[in-house]
Amino acid sequence: MGLKSRIANSYPVTILLLALLIVAAVPGYRFMTMVLSITDEPYQALNAMTPACQPFAPLSAWLIHAFGEIAGYDLLGIRLFAWSWQVLGVALGIVAAYLLSRKLNLSLAAGVAAMLMLSLCHYGERYAGWSSFSATSMPLVFIALICYMRRPDAATAASVGLACSFATLLRLPSVACTVVVAAMLIFYRPGFTLTRRERAIHGGIMAGSFLASALLVLILIYGSLPQFFSAIAENRIGSHGFRDMINSLITLSKPTFAFFFITMGIAGFVAVIFRDIRRHLVRLILVAMLFICSYYALRVAMQFDFARGILKVSFLTLVACLLWMRRRESMDLSRTALWVVAGLSLSAATGSNMTLLEAVVFPLLPATLVLMWPYLPDKTLKYTLVIVGIIACWFTFRINQRETVHRTHPVAVHGNPKVEGIEATAECGLPVQKAIDIFTPFTADSAYNCFVVRDNSEYIYEYMFGRRNPILPHYWDTLPLMDVEEYAQGVRHMLDTAQAPAAVLLISSRGSRKKEPELISDMKRRYRTVHSDTTFTIVVKDR
Numbered sequence: 001m002g003l004k005s006r007i008a009n010s011y012p013v014t015i016l017l018l019a020l021l022i023v024a025a026v027p028g029y030r031f032m033t034m035v036l037s038i039t040d041e042p043y044q045a046l047n048a049m050t051p052a053c054q055p056f057a058p059l060s061a062w063l064i065h066a067f068g069e070i071a072g073y074d075l076l077g078i079r080l081f082a083w084s085w086q087v088l089g090v091a092l093g094i095v096a097a098y099l100l101s102r103k104l105n106l107s108l109a110a111g112v113a114a115m116l117m118l119s120l121c122h123y124g125e126r127y128a129g130w131s132s133f134s135a136t137s138m139p140l141v142f143i144a145l146i147c148y149m150r151r152p153d154a155a156t157a158a159s160v161g162l163a164c165s166f167a168t169l170l171r172l173p174s175v176a177c178t179v180v181v182a183a184m185l186i187f188y189r190p191g192f193t194l195t196r197r198e199r200a201i202h203g204g205i206m207a208g209s210f211l212a213s214a215l216l217v218l219i220l221i222y223g224s225l226p227q228f229f230s231a232i233a234e235n236r237i238g239s240h241g242f243r244d245m246i247n248s249l250i251t252l253s254k255p256t257f258a259f260f261f262i263t264m265g266i267a268g269f270v271a272v273i274f275r276d277i278r279r280h281l282v283r284l285i286l287v288a289m290l291f292i293c294s295y296y297a298l299r300v301a302m303q304f305d306f307a308r309g310i311l312k313v314s315f316l317t318l319v320a321c322l323l324w325m326r327r328r329e330s331m332d333l334s335r336t337a338l339w340v341v342a343g344l345s346l347s348a349a350t351g352s353n354m355t356l357l358e359a360v361v362f363p364l365l366p367a368t369l370v371l372m373w374p375y376l377p378d379k380t381l382k383y384t385l386v387i388v389g390i391i392a393c394w395f396t397f398r399i400n401q402r403e404t405v406h407r408t409h410p411v412a413v414h415g416n417p418k419v420e421g422i423e424a425t426a427e428c429g430l431p432v433q434k435a436i437d438i439f440t441p442f443t444a445d446s447a448y449n450c451f452v453v454r455d456n457s458e459y460i461y462e463y464m465f466g467r468r469n470p471i472l473p474h475y476w477d478t479l480p481l482m483d484v485e486e487y488a489q490g491v492r493h494m495l496d497t498a499q500a501p502a503a504v505l506l507i508s509s510r511g512s513r514k515k516e517p518e519l520i521s522d523m524k525r526r527y528r529t530v531h532s533d534t535t536f537t538i539v540v541k542d543r
Contacts, residue, residue, distance in 0.1 A: 010105065017108035021094075024112050025087050028119035028126075032079050036413060036424035036432065037127050042463035043476075044129040045078055047235075051221060053473075055231040057130035058221050059169035064128065075128075075463075076421050082132035089135035089363035090115050096139050097366040099146045100337055110369035118362040130171040137167030138344045139363040141177050145184060145340055148202075149333055152194055157202040161209030168210075169217055173350040180343035181206065188336050237474050334371055341368055415440060416464045431535040435461060435505065438531050439538060442503035443467070449502040453491050455482045455509045455517060461536075465505070470494075480509050482517040491519060495527075495541065502541040508534070 047054035048064035067081045094111035098104055144163040148156040160181055168175040185203055194202070215225065222228040341364050348361075411429030413419045415436040424432065442448045443465050452467040457476050462468045471490035472481070481487050495504060504527070506520050520537050527539040 013105050014108065017105060017112060020112045021108060021115055024115040024119055026119070027116075028083055028087070029080065031119075031126060032076060032083060033421055033423050034410075035126065036075075036419065036422045036428055036460070038428060038432075038460040039457045040129060041075065041079075041127040042459040043457070044127075045073060045075065046459060046463050046468055048078075049073060052227075052231045053235050054130075055222075055228060055235055056173075056237075057133075057171045058218060058228070059166070060130040060133040060171060062221055063133060072417070074418050074420060076419075078128040079126065082128035083126065085133050086118060086135040086362070087115070089139055090118060090366070092136060092139035092143065093363040093366040096142045096146060096364075097370040099143060099150075100334065100367055101370045103370070106370055106373060107366060110366035110373075113369060114362050114365035117365070134167065134170040134174055134348065135363055137163070137170050137174060138177065138348050141167055141181070142337075142340060142344060142364065142367065145181065146333075146337065149184070149188060149336065152198075152202060154202070154205055157205040158209040161206035162213050164206070165210045165213040165217075169214060174348060176347035176350040177344055178210070180340060180347055183343065184336065184340060235474055237476050337367065338371055341371075418464050419460075432460065432464075435507075435536055436464065439465065439503070439505050442538075442540075447501060449498050449500075451495065451498070451502065451504045452507070453482075453504060453519075454507045455480050456507075458507055458509075461505060461507050467505075480517065482508070482519045488519045492522070495523070498541065500541045500543045503530075504539050504541070506537045506539070508536065 044054070044061075045064065045068075048061045048068060051058065051061040051065045054061035064078055064081070068078065071077050071081075090111060093114060094107050097107035097110055101107060141160070141163040144156070144160040148160050164175075164178050164181060167177050182203075185199060185206075218225060218228050222231060345361050345364060410423040411426050411433065413422050413424055413429055413433055413436070415433070419432070423429070439450075443450045450465065450467050452462045452465055452469055454461060454469065469491075471494065472484070472487050475481060475484070475487070495502065504523060506523060508517055508520055520532075523539045524532065524537065527541045530538040530540055532538075
């Protein structure tokens with residue numbers, strides 16, 4: 001048995017890789033306190049307090065609700081819980097890699113790389129929400145598909161349907177994964193001795209298990225299907241229509257896709273050059289030159305907001321390059337698996353994840369690396385991959401540091417149990433801390449009716465003080481909410497009919513306004529002003 005085989009089957013190496021896998025997950029837990037999300041994350045937590053308010057991610061909302069009822073709805077606890085699901089997603093990705101390669105140590109090594117990159121690059125990934133929990137769904141679908149392709153029978157077909165149902169219940173737009181399953185069922189030929197009739201039967205079993213499990217869970221959560229559909233109608237997000245998502249994709253992804261095509265060109269150039277050049281010295285010189293160019297390219301990229309999407313776009317680039325290199329080969333299990341990885345990655349990006357900035361690719365990275373490893377022609381390229389991976393982790397860490405509060409002086413938020421222990425930038429943390437200091441005495445006094453009125457999507461104040469505004473609670477748009485007449489009239493009526501004494505916290509987006517919102521001016525005329533600045537106003541309706 002050669003050195004390569006001994007390493008591949010060595011239990012000490014396996015134990016070492018398992019230890020490294022645990023170590024690689026640690027930075028992610030360390031970074032959990034960084035950055036106070038004021039929009040998406042508190043919105044998800046508010047919905048989870050009443051799961052019927054989030055029918056577009058029913059199982060994710062129920063999971064946060066169940067955890068919150070036991071451990072409390074504090075942001076740090078929910079964030080740690082959600083992050084653990086992303087770690088579980090990478091662990092499932094290692095299982096998928098092993099099923100493809102049957103090489104435990106290679107799968108674990110690929111998992112260590114994926115886990116480390118996830119831990120160091122969690123910009124949006126650190127936030128709790130439906131994307132956190134759906135990180136487990138795509139590797140589960142992938143595992144079920146691998147098992148089905150290896151042994152197509154009724155049991156494995158049912159498991160595919162169950163996995164797709166799980167993905168959809170965690171986040172309804174992820175139902176797009178069923179398109180990938182349907183394509184595999186139609187086009188995958190090698191290894192199948194199934195007739196067209198048997199394929200149809202298995203497709204029916206998949207659909208049956210999908211519908212039966214989804215309906216059962218929805219009925220358990222909502223009581224009945226009519227109540228579920230009623231919750232969808234009543235809790236639709238105000239500005240997440242199809243046109244809005246397309247506009248978001250066009251606006252936010254232009255620089256990302258520009259980087260995608262640049263990376264594609266570099267990858268193709270490297271593949272051609274390395275195939276034609278056999279001298280190791282020349283290859284090392286080329287690697288050094290590419291490293292220098294990449295270094296300065298990433299230094300430039302780190303100055304822009306799209307830097308956090310580089311790793312994820314590079315992942316899709318890697319899959320595309322592998323498919324291009326194997327374009328003339330038959331559609332065997334490995335090549336089909338690459339198509340499935342590409343399809344599941346894109347399907348996981350449907351809905352509000354269309355800009356590919358969420359945690360949708362890290363769980364599928366171990367399988368991709370395992371599929372790529374045998375096609376690197378010699379040790380030079382393999383060692384180069386390892387070195388480049390280490391460098392990528394370092395740059396990822398630097399990008400992560402730039403996007404965290406440590407680029408400024410961090411402010412630790414205190415005085416409210418829901419955000420206790422979270423660090424924020426001074427720009428975000430100081431107004432939040434000031435609101436806590438001034439408004440908390442009113443919320444702590446049972447004699448006061450307390451209300452929170454926001455002007456935009458800053459749900460953090462409603463979440464902190466436990467006072468969700470019932471007027472347009474899901475409205476989400478770039479326009480200031482106080483300029484919406486329906487909202488302003490509803491707020492006036494709500495406060496005029498409220499029993500005194502009542503305290504009102506009005507959050508304004510006056511930084512982009514030339515003058516104070518009319519609604520705030522009206523409240524200050526009607527009631528006693530306790531505090532007013534460019535961030536928020538507090539008025540009291542006395543007895």
